[in-house]
Amino acid sequence: MTPVIESDAHKSLREAVSTFAANHPRTLGTDTTHLWQAAAKLGYIGVNLPEAYGGGGAGITELSLVLEEMGAAGNPLLMMIVSPAICGTVIARFGTDEQKREWLPPLADGSRLMAFGITEPDAGSNSHRITTTARRDAATGDWVLTGRKVFVSGVDIADATLIVGRTEDARTGKLKPCLFIVPRDAPGFERRPIDMELSAAEKQFELTLDDVRLPADALVGDEDAGLLQLFAGLNPERIMTAAFGIGMGRYALSRALEYARERTVWKTPIGAHQAIAHPLAQAHIDLELARLMMQKAAHLYDAGDDTGAGEAANMAKYAAGEACVRAVDQAVHTLGGNGLTREFGLAQLITASRVARIAPVSREMILNYVSHQTLGLPKSY
Incomplete structure (x- = not known):
């Protein structure tokens, strides 16, 4: 497989979404209607949907990039996993002409959700x-x-x-x-x-x-094509959940790094101590590795390789879920007691980060999938 390297267009999109998301108040736990509509107006929500129906004509690669950067700025939009990624993809690939005309334009412009x-x-x-x-x-x-x-x-x-x-x-x-x-x-x-x-x-x-x-x-x-259509939606769901987890992990890590560079107890900031620095470096590495697998999965899906995408999407979701939980936990520990205060906003991520590990499929079921489908080991059930 050709290595996945971000194009200049992807880098520009990532930068634009990052700037947009950073200029909005954090939305975790609050109403996201205004943010959703603003993102849709800029074409971010429907970037993966067909141009003929008002979308951006791109793919899950671009949509996952958008969700990751939204999350990295503290503004994850959970419904991006569901509305444009699962439902929009299924309707675009398998829906009737009437279903496409009725649903794809409003899903793309954010005026309707599914x-x-x-x-x-x-x-x-x-x-x-x-x-x-x-x-x-x-x-x-x-x-x-x-x-x-x-x-x-x-x-x-x-x-x-x-x-x-x-x-x-x-x-x-x-x-x-x-x-x-x-x-x-x-x-x-x-x-x-x-x-x-x-x-x-x-x-x-x-x-x-x-x-x-x-x-x-x-x-x-x-x-008569139910399974094919179902997995056409479930593979993007796993890829987008990976993006959700990676974005959240990056946000938590950024807050921890900011704190570790400034917080001084002895002679130097606490980030100078390896007991603080090394776990944060490990968290960064884990997130970057998870992103590479997510990019591979998105690339395979957009190329039409549903079988290859299924394996990679499961692996990406697993890697991102684990990396997200570790990054959030380490961020909280870096801040100590401050990590549990509302002021720093990390404590609520302890629960939220588990979403990337649990949903839409548990880490154990992914390990089952890999052991059976990839490694050829027998089933116990």
Whole structure:
């Protein structure tokens, strides 16, 4: 594979987004509507979506760069992982012409958002146990969805949710995954906020679909290509989660470095002591290595190599999650007691950094993937 080296255009985009994000107040735990709209106006939110529908015509490489720099400035936008990366990508690749015309322009300009619902209470990381089902009404041709979803971000601010359900294969009788666009106000589509200790503007919800009736054109793509379409969204999700973690880790590290250069207890700033300097250097190295894997994954995805991107995206997400947690923990320890104060704003990252390690797939399941798919080891389940 050709080494991934940032082009001049990428460097310019990174610099522009960094300057933009740094000129806005920190948004972690606060309403991000204004920041989202401002970023969309500059073309950052829809940079990966097709130009024909108002997007930037670029790819996940550019979108992940935007999210990383937003996070590095203390302004991560969690819904970038969901709305343009997962939902926008799936609709752009597999949606009907009408779905593209209806959804891609407003997703690109930030005027509409879309959430994504896959996780279920009893399925967890096992997508084969998804019980949300979709059946055809023979009389009307409508789809009727029934089931539950949990840990769905931003449903209250999204205009619709892309729901992963399962339909019955007429030939085999087995259930196969399919994707449906469910409007926020659809009858029978109920949401309940989950009480989280996570400080984030985007809330988490449990969803109930009680015979939610949808028109035939709510189905995204081909009914028989569910897995292909599903992973077309899940690979960008992992890449963007990596960008989210790397950005957060860089932000925490920058605060720690600023403190370590100035804080003086004895004769020199504490950053001169190797007990402080070396762990911060290690955190920087870990973040840089994670970024390289993220760039590789994004490059493979944008090149159309879904198989190669799947492996790299999982590795990137794993590396970034671990690097983020270590960087945040080390930043807090560098500041000592000050690391737990509101003034410095690092303590809330202790919880937030775990998102990059836990979601959308746990580190253990990624290790399972690599051991089975990459190393060829047998499964225990």
